[in-house]
Amino acid sequence: GAGVSQSPRYKVTKRGQDVALRCDPISGHVSLYWYRQALGQGPEFLTYFNYEAQQDKSGLPNDRFSAERPEGSISTLTIQRTEQRDSAMYRCASSSLGHDSGNTIYFGEGSWLTVV
Amino acid sequence: GQQLNQSPQSMFIQEGEDVSMNCTSSSIFNTWLWYKQEPGEGPVLLIALYKAGELTSNGRLTAQFGITRKDSFLNISASIPSDVGIYFCAGRSYGQNFVFGPGTRLSVLP
Numbered sequence: 320g321a322g323v324s325q326s327p328r329y330k331v332t333k334r335g336q337d338v339a340l341r342c343d344p345i346s347g348h349v350s351l352y353w354y355r356q357a358l359g360q361g362p363e364f365l366t367y368f369n370y371e372a373q374q375d376k377s378g379l380p381n382d383r384f385s386a387e388r389p390e391g392s393i394s395t396l397t398i399q400r401t402e403q404r405d406s407a408m409y410r411c412a413s414s415s416l417g418h419d420s421g422n423t424i425y426f427g428e429g430s431w432l433t434v435v
Numbered sequence: 436g437q438q439l440n441q442s443p444q445s446m447f448i449q450e451g452e453d454v455s456m457n458c459t460s461s462s463i464f465n466t467w468l469w470y471k472q473e474p475g476e477g478p479v480l481l482i483a484l485y486k487a488g489e490l491t492s493n494g495r496l497t498a499q500f501g502i503t504r505k506d507s508f509l510n511i512s513a514s515i516p517s518d519v520g521i522y523f524c525a526g527r528s529y530g531q532n533f534v535f536g537p538g539t540r541l542s543v544l545p
Contacts (some may be wrong), residue, residue, distance in 0.1 A: 323477075352533075361439075361523050361535030362478065377530060409475060423468055424525075424533060426477035 321345070322426030324410050331433045332401055340412030340430045342386045351394050352412040352424060362410055368394060379418075384434055401434045408432075439536035440526055447542045455509040456539045458524030467507040468525040468533070469498050478523055482509070516544050 324343040330339050346349045347355075350369050354362035364378040370391040379385070386393040398405055408431050412424040440459050448454055460504070466485055470478035484494050484500035484507060491498055495512045507526070509517055521538040 354535075359521075359538070361525075361537050364532045364534065378532070403542065423480055423483045425480060426470075428477045 323411055323413050323425055325333050325409075325427040325430050327430060329431045329433075331435060334403060334434055335400055337397065337399045338401055338432060340398075340411075340432070342394045342396070342427060344392065344394070344411070344413030345415070345425060348413035348415050349380075350386055350424075352414075352416045353394070353396050354406045354412060354426075356410055356429070359407075362412075365396070365409075386394045393429075399433075399435065401432075403434045406432055406434045439524060439526060439534055441522075441536035441539050443539060444537070445540040445542070447544060448514055450514060450516060451545050452514055452519070454514055454541060455508065456522060456541075457506060457508045458509075458536050460526055461505075461527055463504040464526035464532075465504070465529050466526060466527050467498070467500050468535075469496075469507070469509050470523045470525065471520045473520045481522075483537045499528070511541075514541075516543050516545060519543050 326341045349378045353368040354364040356362045366386050367374040368388040371388050386396045408429045410426050410429040412426045414424045438461050442457055468483050469481045470479055472478045482491050482498040487500055487504050488502050489500040497510045499508045521540050523532045523538045524536045527533045
């Protein structure tokens with residue numbers, strides 16, 4: 320697609336439920352990143368993929384968070400047994416070159432998660 | 436871990452004035468990015484810098500990759516109301532992930 324597309328844009332879920340957030344990167348982009356952004360703060364790194372391989376998941380807060388990109392394109396960030404502290408904007412980004420090249424990352428509009 | 440500081444945290448300027456903001460790192464970076472974010476939108480890339488000392492312009496915006504490789508600067512000339520937003524810097528060292536600064540909030544008064 321023309322830009323990074325995320326869905327849903329807004330999700331309200333009850334505490335304890337699982338949620339899945341989807342990201343469709345810019346067509347042909349090799350690297351895909353997940354960030355979390357609190358209101359008024361800069362994006363905080365969660366995890367990233369080169370093609371289908373998850374290269375770094377050091378930013379995932381705990382084992383309730385997981386991500387996959389099985390075919391090297393669309394990615395899903397899953398949060399199990401959601402807690403209120405998980406409420407945040409989750410942003411996906413992609414870049415055209417591999418992670419270790421000089422490159423730039425382009426963001427989607429984000430998925431706003433509210434856990435009640 | 437790597438941390439970025441942005442200065443100033445916020446600024447109020449008159450339309451037409453020039454704006455300067457900076458970003459400093461505790462680590463040496465090999466890439467600097469500057470983004471603008473408006474309410475309800477995702478960060479939009481403004482300028483990317485890849486070499487120490489590099490000076491790059493995008494319209495009224497000019498950014499520089501500091502010679503020490505631990506800082507970067509963004510200048511906006513002749514500000515207009517649509518320049519309002521939060522400006523984030525992001526940087527990374529080779530093999531590391533991008534880290535983002537806390538942002539500089541710009542308000543432009545007519």
